[in-house]
Amino acid sequence: MSEKIDQKEELENGKITLTKEEVNKSWYSWFKYCLTVFGYERLQAPGFILSMLPIFKKFYGNDPEKMVERLKCHAVFYNTNPVFGAVVNGIVASMEVERGNGTEMTDEFINSIKVGLMGPLAGIGDAVTQATLPPIILSIAIGLSSGGSAMGAAFAVIALYAANIILSRLFYMQGYKSGREAVHVLLGKQMSRIQDAMSVLGLTVVGAITASYVNFTITAQYVSEYSTINFQEILDGIFPKLIPMCLVFLGYYLLKKKKMSAVKLIGVYLVIAIVLGVLGIV
């Protein structure tokens, strides 16, 4: 990756480009500060500004007016997936370098690219870095922890950290290298196909989590003179984990169709647990 940036520096003779350290600083500022000011008002705007700061310092270090103008341009609402979203920082960084070299570019154009990309990248990024990778890594970690071993925690920290930092860096560097070119690729038809493919993987894993970690056992039995009917055994014979699956479908229905909040959903499950628990069914 670093070779390619060096090449770019050589190719663009006569134009000011960023040094390797500046590119690294821009990426790492995002990686470190993207969630620092975690407020609804503008979410990751400060993280984005801090990530652009090395570039602005280079081009507008002696031009307070321009500096203020550039910082203001980025002090607007911004929110995306911290890891996949790094590609936007890369793209915008390369655009800001172009701009610093005198290319005409309006603030609206830069912001429309940021706004256009942040949604789709949040979608695909959260599907991978929140819905798919952590459940897999953490379920391995739970396995490693059996018997009270600290191995599981060590594995979880190393694997999660490595996956996130490597992906974040790859995305930033790819964005920085391709610049504006990357935008139409990211917003193209191909992207929605990749997004769909990711949800195929995500849903398979989520199904597996349901079967592994949602527990619901009917303890009630029908006892008569001739036989004892154990309802849970019958259910297990037909479709094990049928009730956990239905509980998830119920949750999906309430969240999606009834627009219920997650906290209320916890309340619904609490009522189910209390009613069935008091009746002695579970």
Place this chain on the structure above:
Amino acid sequence: MEITVIQAILIGVACWLGSVENPQPLGVAFSDALSKPIVGGTIVGMILGDIPTGVTIGAAIQAMYLGQVLIGGVATADMAFVSYPSIALAMLAGADATVAVTLAATVGVLGAAVFTGYEILCSVFYQLGDKYIAENNIQKMKMAYMVLPPITSFVIRFGLTFTIVMLGSAYAADLLASIPELVLHIASVLGGILPAVGISILVTYTLKDFKFIIYFLIGIVCITFLGLNMVATAVIGSCLAVMYYMFMGNQSSNQSSQSEDEEDELL
């Protein structure tokens, strides 16, 4: 179990380090990893001198929060509060894993409310940042963005965790002993159901077309009927994803191959 002031301080600091808004030198991914209950349980266990219990409780709580996601700044539970004060409290009270899970769920929801307060409070830092940007005072802008929020977060997280843990060591065990059997039973049933909350959120988030529910079923069948583990199921899921991508690609063959190559690089 008794707790010393130093242990309570360490747990408080750990809770702060494990919050996603903490800009420690290793970056947000490290804080995120620290916020996982299995990691928190191990660290709290180390601090309290009983790693096996901490790990066992952490693993049980982790199972509930496997599907926990933070989307658009909205979370159903605050993972740092789940992973540190609640696990410490459970250990101090000598609770078993199922009761610890319910305790964690309660602390998690309360923690989410506290965190929502922090998120609203953060408006102050945006305004301060605006002010210093207008003055072209980069140093002060950095302070508003990089220094003040972590200090605020420290006051909230350390303060609450320290207080909860210190009070907990005195009262938690008695409180737990006074809870009736039926309530504990319901708590453990609820502990079994609660993972469905996070999972439902994940399904809502990844399921754009209802037909895709077949992949969810495949995931369930892999575990229940085929008896595969999580890694094997993930491999099958990856294969299905690649097959889906290739199959859909044939349907729209007029895409330029060049843009495909670029995307492959991106992924």
